[in-house]
Amino acid sequence: MTRTHHRPRIAICGMAIESSTFSPHRSGWEAFTLLRGNELVRRYPFLRDGAPLRREAEWVGILRAGALPGGAVPADVYETIRTEIGLALEAQGPFDGVLLDIHGAMAVLGYTDAEADLARAVRTAVGPGCLVSASMDLHGNVSRELAEIVDLIACHRMSPHEDDDEARERAATTLLHRIDGAGRPRKAWVPIPVLLPGEKTSTRLEPAQGIYEDVARVGALDGVLDASVWVGYAWADEPRCRATVVVMGDDDALISREAERLARRYWDARDEFEFVTPAGTYEECLAAVLASDARPFVLSDSGDNPMAGGAGDVTWTLARLLAEPVFAVPAEAGGRSAIYASLPDPEAARAVADAGVGSVVEVTAGARVDDGPHGPVTLRGVVEHVRTDDPLAGKVCVVAAGGLKVVLTERRRPYHLESDFTAIGLDPRGTDVVIVKIGTLETELYDMAEDWMLMLTPGGVDQDLLRLRHTSLGGPVHPFDDDEAFGEGPDLTPTLL
Structure with missing residues (x-):
């Protein structure tokens, strides 16, 4: 009525x-x-x-x-x-x-x-x-x-x-x-x-x-x-x-x-x-970071972007960062400083939070939901910060593994604002490279970054659409089909409703 x-x-x-x-x-x-x-x-x-x-x-x-x-x-x-x-x-x-x-x-x-x-x-x-x-x-x-x-x-x-x-x-x-x-x-x-x-x-x-x-x-x-x-x-x-x-x-x-x-x-x-910014593979993006004096240099770990639908706990990129010699030692010892935000794992986040600030921890984390690209990682380091009342993430911990500071969360959470980092004791502006699970940078990150690149990483929102293998689009669609599939072009005559 x-x-x-x-x-x-x-x-x-x-x-x-x-x-x-x-x-x-x-x-x-x-x-x-x-x-x-x-x-x-x-x-x-x-x-x-x-x-x-x-x-x-x-x-x-x-x-x-x-x-x-x-x-x-x-x-x-x-x-x-x-x-x-x-x-x-x-x-x-x-x-x-x-x-x-x-x-x-x-x-x-x-x-x-x-x-x-x-x-x-x-x-x-x-x-x-x-x-x-x-x-x-x-x-x-x-x-x-x-x-x-x-x-x-x-x-x-x-x-x-x-x-x-x-x-x-x-x-x-x-x-x-x-x-x-x-x-x-x-x-x-x-x-x-x-x-x-x-x-x-x-x-x-x-x-x-x-x-x-x-x-x-x-x-x-x-x-x-x-x-x-x-x-x-x-x-x-x-x-x-x-x-x-x-x-x-x-x-x-x-x-x-x-x-x-x-x-x-x-x-x-x-x-x-x-792409809105230069894009490349993990290796290409890392090489660009190491050759640049820009600080912070922001990298989008785009394939697992939770704000596009990714599970958020894909570990493919983090596993590689943990194995990089340049991040294995703190900046004062000749390495590079980095922040990785973030990896959700309820059990691991609670265990690290219980261990407390200053503790040396070793936990297995990530890939509980999306283990397709890579399985769980072993995270070893010193607990630098614990927050137990984040309204989105619940428990949030910062674990320093050499020069790499990993944000471990109880629940999925985006990191788009400078205050998201400073609230857990991190200084993104004073860090060499900030790796964020995001695609296009939100305005505050965009303004903060001296330079940035889009990493073409795997996950549920992979930017390389052809790797995802769509099968149900119901006809030719660009870029999945070449121009020959459209003949002289698609019919773009409007339907009046």
Whole structure:
């Protein structure tokens, strides 16, 4: 059911996670933070007390389940959340609109298009007359079914994501404007058979920079309500995984023309996308570090990036670092200083924490979840720091093995901020090389690094996509297929929804 009056009621709900189907990790209940009611509403800066948008509607927090990227979600976890959202929407309705907060790359065991399934459940609960606006990550996937079920859809326009709150605010504002009387817009939807990692589509450089500037220009045209380009999610093997354009508005000819033009521009640039920074093998990156005076020199251990869906406990890179003579002795003895962040292992982290600061420890750690590239490592060294109350990682220990300081955690945790390091007694700015499980550096790391490279390492989010062996993309997709597979080129004619 829906209701109409001068101050609309809008529900907020969703389930947001980026899930690699190539990782053995499973994102169970422990991975998710559940927000309901006013706690959910206040999550969004543009809906906090005193914000103009807050006063324009009655915002009702239903349920949002959010998690760090990881592996696929067990079906029972997803279905329980989906059921609660549907029942709460029915019980607390009627609503004029729904702000559906999703990522677009959630993999659920037994499903091939989890976000479309969730959107269908929301639609069933609120009825056909309620407007549903989906806010998404640009690394999500937009199947035709998802685009048909929701009324409005939009994504970020920056990578790294410095505009995530702005994108959600845009989706909420557009929803309010259409509730006021204009109703559902038309959508020109174009899937593009290109699937690239986010590290090749950073808006810090061309061609993505120019493409997303064009997206903003199209979105501001008279007759266009909004425009979005999704890169897609490269580390899932599902038919929906590919780039997509959606342009919304009330002028069919205009939105079709602009959607096709954006899709053509993306397709034509497919071979121009390059890694956001120089990339190389472990050996190439180490050689560059040793030849450089840059400090800190940051290396992305990209294949096991937990913020892209990696298990986080792959030991392939750490095993090599522990065997490097240059890190075997401290800097004051002629070696190089390094930080490795991080390696999750609950049992090892608890054992080191119990041993305490100053203790000499020897533990076997890592590869408890993803042991494909390399098995557990033996970590020998002196405990330099212990923290027992990290809100994400639980127990966190720093073990110094010569000049290499290894961050050992009880749970998976990203290290993106300088304070992440200083909180455990580390000085990244004063360290020769900082190795982080990440892809594109987040803004603070990027600003801190005097130089950096992307290591092409193995794992569930391997940047070398051909090593992952996708089999279920449902047709030719670049770069998995050569240009001959596309004949004279793909059909980029928009479908009007």
